[in-house]
Amino acid sequence: MASAPSHPRPRRKLLVIGLDGVPPEILFDRLRPKMPNVAAMLDAGVRGPMRTTDPPISLPAWAVMFTGYDPGTLGFYGFRHRLNHSYSQTYVPRTTLLEVPTLFTLLSERGRRVGVIGMPPGFPPPRVNGFYISDFLTPPESRETTYPVELRGELESKFGTYRFDVPFRAEERGALFRQIVEMTRQRWQVAEALYTREAWDLFAVHEIGTDRLHHAFWKYIDPAHEKYVAGNEFEHVEDDYFAQLDQWIGRLVSHIDADTLVAIVSDHGMMPMRGCFCINQWLAEKGYLSFRRPPDRPGTPLEKAEVDWSRTRVWGSGGYYARLFFNVRGREPEGIVPPEEVPAVRAQLERDLSTLRGPDGGPLPVRILDPKTLYRQLNGDPPDLMVYFDDLKWRSAGTLGYPTHYLEENDTGPDDAVHGVDGIFVLYDPSVVDGRTVERVDAVDVMPTLLYAAGEAIPPEVQGTPVREAVPRARESGNA
Numbered sequence: 414m415a416s417a418p419s420h421p422r423p424r425r426k427l428l429v430i431g432l433d434g435v436p437p438e439i440l441f442d443r444l445r446p447k448m449p450n451v452a453a454m455l456d457a458g459v460r461g462p463m464r465t466t467d468p469p470i471s472l473p474a475w476a477v478m479f480t481g482y483d484p485g486t487l488g489f490y491g492f493r494h495r496l497n498h499s500y501s502q503t504y505v506p507r508t509t510l511l512e513v514p515t516l517f518t519l520l521s522e523r524g525r526r527v528g529v530i531g532m533p534p535g536f537p538p539p540r541v542n543g544f545y546i547s548d549f550l551t552p553p554e555s556r557e558t559t560y561p562v563e564l565r566g567e568l569e570s571k572f573g574t575y576r577f578d579v580p581f582r583a584e585e586r587g588a589l590f591r592q593i594v595e596m597t598r599q600r601w602q603v604a605e606a607l608y609t610r611e612a613w614d615l616f617a618v619h620e621i622g623t624d625r626l627h628h629a630f631w632k633y634i635d636p637a638h639e640k641y642v643a644g645n646e647f648e649h650v651e652d653d654y655f656a657q658l659d660q661w662i663g664r665l666v667s668h669i670d671a672d673t674l675v676a677i678v679s680d681h682g683m684m685p686m687r688g689c690f691c692i693n694q695w696l697a698e699k700g701y702l703s704f705r706r707p708p709d710r711p712g713t714p715l716e717k718a719e720v721d722w723s724r725t726r727v728w729g730s731g732g733y734y735a736r737l738f739f740n741v742r743g744r745e746p747e748g749i750v751p752p753e754e755v756p757a758v759r760a761q762l763e764r765d766l767s768t769l770r771g772p773d774g775g776p777l778p779v780r781i782l783d784p785k786t787l788y789r790q791l792n793g794d795p796p797d798l799m800v801y802f803d804d805l806k807w808r809s810a811g812t813l814g815y816p817t818h819y820l821e822e823n824d825t826g827p828d829d830a831v832h833g834v835d836g837i838f839v840l841y842d843p844s845v846v847d848g849r850t851v852e853r854v855d856a857v858d859v860m861p862t863l864l865y866a867a868g869e870a871i872p873p874e875v876q877g878t879p880v881r882e883a884v885p886r887a888r889e890s891g892n893a
């Protein structure tokens with residue numbers, strides 16, 4: 414547990430820059446020469462990989478980073494959650510489901526001035542002592558996208574319709590790239606205009622364009638991707654985008670005073686997607702899942718298939734990882750597995766999963782996670798089991814009707830990347846030169862570390878602890 418330092422650190426202001434889906438090797442090495450403003454902060458600050466959450470998905474990751482609680486305690490297991498053990502009703506978590514304070518609401522309660530742009534979860538926008546613009550998960554057509562509500566009209570009159578996200582699983586990549594650039598430009602123009610209005614104690618901006626660019630263009634930019642072709646027309650989109658982003662970051666950071674610490678954080682990394690493993694087809698083949706009539710149209714969602722629940726013991730859903738559910742008697746609407754038999758079904762399932770083969774006949778490594786033992790608490794609507802295929806290089810496809818269990822392309826639209834476990838943690842103090850690298854900062858430790866760095870008390874009940882070596886300090890003279 415966090416204990417108060419004997420000499421409280423002086424209170425500092427914070428500027429938090431959240432870049433979605435950026436692995437350390439990109440910002441720290443590959444694109445560093447294209448990003449002089451970020452490079453200067455890396456040189457003087459402290460940097461390290463930020464180990465993301467299980468599962469490595471934006472939501473829960475951002476929520477964990479800015480609350481200091483694990484995904485199970487928050488009840489955030491990904492984007493879609495099934496509602497109350499139903500077979501087909503789902504929901505995406507909203508800020509109203511958060512039962513603990515975020516960095517932003519906590520400092521608001523302490524009377525600090527707080528401005529937030531798009532930090533997830535951000536819809537509906539929480540009431541803070543300042544403003545909050547909702548995030549990329551804002552439902553289309555929503556009117557309530559800013560707190561206070563008047564801010565929305567003010568922004569629209571100055572900057573046009575605000576873009577929360579882009580439809581990134583699109584075939585037409587050229588148009589998509591322009592949309593991502595346009596969205597990012599607008600966001601940072603808004604950020605600069607709002608940041609320079611007053612001396613914020615805490616100001617945060619989240620950029621989703623980085624994640625979208627990577628998902629949509631990974632096969633064009635990463636030579637490690639199986640479909641990469643040298644010299645392709647989109648080979649330089651990442652260089653171009655991040656060079657522009659660096660200019661926007663540089664403009665924002667040019668307004669900080671010597672009292673302000675800058676954090677640059679990313680929620681997870683990126684790596685090439687190998688393909689999708691059709692979890693429900695495999696469960697059907699193994700006899701866990703039954704249909705009254707097997708789906709024959711490729712891409713049929715499980716919700717549209719004629720599932721015979723009276724003969725189904727296990728089913729799954731797709732995404733970066735497979736969520737598996739047992740059809741438990743007394744729990745699911747048409748549950749058949751007696752609760753006392755769940756452990757036996759689960760043991761058999763784990764044995765079957767451990768023998769999985771990839772498309773080339775070699776073993777397909779599988780990691781099985783049990784939310785009950787993974788997290789300190791289990792709230793909300795957790796899956797019964799979580800399964801990673803080949804360290805997440807294979808996605809899980811929940812759809813049905815294919816002649817094979819292995820899909821080359823994502824079943825929910827073009828996508829070339831999956832999430833890696835390392836995001837980014839950078840902390841820069843304009844008044845000192847440090848330049849160290851720290852081994853790692855865990856997602857759950859981000860908020861306590863920022864509170865510690867800013868001289869703010871850490872609520873004793875948070876699960877994370879401050880990583881003190883991640884806070885910049887002046888180097889001894891003569892120490893290179």
Ligand SMILES: [Zn+2]
Nearest residue numbers: 433434471680
């Ligand atoms: Zn993300």
